[in-house]
Amino acid sequence: MKIKVEAVDAYIPKNRVSNQDLAKKVDTSDEWIRSHTGIGARHIASEEETLSYMAAEAAKKVLAKSDTDPLDVDMIILSTITPDYSSTPSSSCIVQDLIGAKNAAAFDIKAACSGFVYGMEIARGLMMTGQYKKILVIGAEKMSSVLNWEDRSTCVLFGDAAGAVLLSPSGDESGLQDSILRAEGQGALALYQKAGGTRNPFHGEIEDKADLYLTMDGRAVYNFAVRVNVSILKELMERNRLSIDDVDWVVPHQANARIISAAAKRLNFPQEKFFMNLEEYANTSAASIPLALTQMEREGKLKRGQRILTVGFGAGLTYAGNYIIW
Ligand SMILES: CC(C)(COP(=O)(O)OP(=O)(O)OC[C@H]1O[C@@H](n2cnc3c(N)ncnc32)[C@H](O)[C@@H]1OP(=O)(O)O)[C@@H](O)C(=O)NCCC(=O)NCCS
Numbered sequence: 670m671k672i673k674v675e676a677v678d679a680y681i682p683k684n685r686v687s688n689q690d691l692a693k694k695v696d697t698s699d700e701w702i703r704s705h706t707g708i709g710a711r712h713i714a715s716e717e718e719t720l721s722y723m724a725a726e727a728a729k730k731v732l733a734k735s736d737t738d739p740l741d742v743d744m745i746i747l748s749t750i751t752p753d754y755s756s757t758p759s760s761s762c763i764v765q766d767l768i769g770a771k772n773a774a775a776f777d778i779k780a781a782c783s784g785f786v787y788g789m790e791i792a793r794g795l796m797m798t799g800q801y802k803k804i805l806v807i808g809a810e811k812m813s814s815v816l817n818w819e820d821r822s823t824c825v826l827f828g829d830a831a832g833a834v835l836l837s838p839s840g841d842e843s844g845l846q847d848s849i850l851r852a853e854g855q856g857a858l859a860l861y862q863k864a865g866g867t868r869n870p871f872h873g874e875i876e877d878k879a880d881l882y883l884t885m886d887g888r889a890v891y892n893f894a895v896r897v898n899v900s901i902l903k904e905l906m907e908r909n910r911l912s913i914d915d916v917d918w919v920v921p922h923q924a925n926a927r928i929i930s931a932a933a934k935r936l937n938f939p940q941e942k943f944f945m946n947l948e949e950y951a952n953t954s955a956a957s958i959p960l961a962l963t964q965m966e967r968e969g970k971l972k973r974g975q976r977i978l979t980v981g982f983g984a985g986l987t988y989a990g991n992y993i994i995w
Contacts, residue, residue, distance in 0.1 A: 671844035672796050672804075672836045674995070675737070678730035679832040679956070679963040680723045680809075682714040688825070697821045707926025711828030711951035713813045721753050721760045723831035724809035725767035727959075731805070731835045732768065742770040742835075743801040746792055747777050748784025748955040750984065751811040755865060764807065773805070781860075782922045782983025783850075784808055784955035785832070789979075789991050790848035792836050807833040808955030815862055817882035826924070828951035832959025843974065847909055847992040849901055856893060856986035860885045890986075894924060897988040898932035901980050905990045913938055917975035918965070922982055923947035923957040944970070954983065971995060 687710045688699035702708050714723060724747055732739055747761035754760075761775035780787040785808035792804040809831035816824045836845075863880040864871045875881060898921060906916070919942055921929050926945060933940045946964050953960055958979050965971040975995045982988040 670797055671839035671842060671846065672793050673839035673844035674993070675835045675837050676731040676735035677832070677834045677959055677962045677966060678727055678734055679830060679960045680726035680730070681830050681950070681960070682712040682718050682723070684713045684715060685710055686713050691825060695818065695821045695824060697825055702825045705927070706826060707945070707947055708825065708951045709948040712830060714811050714829040718829070719753050720749055720751055720809055720811045721763035721767060723811070723829070724749070724760060724807045724833070725764045727809065727831040727833035728764060728768050728805050728807055731833045735835050737803060737835060739768050739770040740772055742773040742803050742805055744792070744795060744804040745770060745773050745775040745807065746788045746804065747775070747807045747809065748780060748788045749777060749809050750779055750781050750784075750954060751815055752777060770805070780955075780987045780989070781985055782924065782952070782954045782957065783981030783985070783987040783989040785958045786848065786979055786981035786989035786991050787850055787987070789836075789845055790850055790989070793845050793848070796836065796838060802837060804836045805833055806836060807831060808957070808959050810954040810956050812952070812954055815883050817879055817884070820879065820882065820884070822887055823883055823885050826952050828953050830950060830953040830956040830960050832956045832963060834959055843994040845991055845993050847905060848990065849904055850989045851897070851901075851987070853893070853986045856889065859889045859893070859986060860984040891925070891928060893986055894928045894982045895931045895935070897982050898928065898980050899935045901988055901990040902932070902936060902938070902978060905978055905992050909992050911976065911992075915976055916942060916978055918970070918977045919943045920958055920961050920965070920977060920979045922980060923950065923961060924952045924983070
């Protein structure tokens with residue numbers, strides 16, 4: 670059985686922060702950020718734009734687009750590393766209430782920037798049980814809340830957003846064909862937030878305030894990202910007997926234009942087949958792939974029948990790919 674994407678959409682906070690805006694607060698420049706990452710701006714959520722609010726807005730859009738009654742949704746899978754509450758409740762339960770999907774089961778998954786790709790495969794497995802017919806997979810992040818705005822090596826890289834898809838049984842051969850989900854736990858501390866969990870609880874006193882925010886070994890993550898982009902795409906193409914010509918689009922996690930270009934080059938893949946919108950939104954972690962798909966659809970680039978490969982990579986370290994016939 671194949672599962673298909675009935676609708677895709679996204680929520681983007683209105684507040685746009687350009688590199689120039691950022692350079693007024695942090696010791697950085699538009700030139701440095703663009704030349705090292707390809708990023709030109711990011712959208713930053715307000716206090717009212719909570720993680721669950723953004724996720725619910727994206728979900729409402731896909732329900733409206735696919736003319737789906739929220740009561741018909743069986744399951745909500747929300748991927749995020751920036752939930753409303755650190756332990757409980759899950760943000761997916763809050764989303765369930767906000768969208769009125771009373772009959773849906775709801776849970777969060779945490780696979781960072783690979784989270785949307787993981788969510789698609791989890792949804793496929795659940796749908797194959799025959800018990801769930803309509804599943805919302807949402808990737809949403811409020812990265813601005815875990816960024817150290819004094820650390821120029823991380824704060825320039827990320828943005829906030831939410832993206833969602835509604836999945837249902839395909840009825841034909843289109844839809845999600847194959848997925849690869851992987852992790853390299855030995856790299857766990859290359860991108861992490863030290864304090865706030867049960868290992869280093871935060872109860873109002875802390876030696877180093879930086880421990881409350883994301884810290885990253887940028888070079889290690891860069892090398893990992895290029896390597897796994899190449900390996901996932903190669904493996905997905907080999908497993909599904911696809912040549913470069915067979916693939917219409919690669920939709921990579923939108924972390925850094927240099928990572929994406931380096932991977933395309935190593936694979937001898939035409940760069941034009943790698944969709945990129947990170948210049949406007951920066952790295953929105955689990956939201957980046959559904960946000961990219963939404964923009965592709967709006968620009969008329971996404972057509973039924975196209976062969977699409979998605980690749981996610983990020984903290985964990987996790988990496989993953991989906992092969993979808995749209
Ligand atoms: C973060 C990243 C862009 C840094 O690029 P880099 O070429 O490795 O740069 P370096 O970290 O070596 O820093 C080079 C210099 O730029 C400086 N620098 C770092 N961030 C800066 C910024 N925002 N503005 C200006 N200068 C900056 C550094 O302090 C360093 O200065 P120094 O040479 O005087 O010490 C790059 O490593 C990267 O993209 N890594 C992957 C990050 C990522 O995508 N993470 C999420 C994965 S999902």
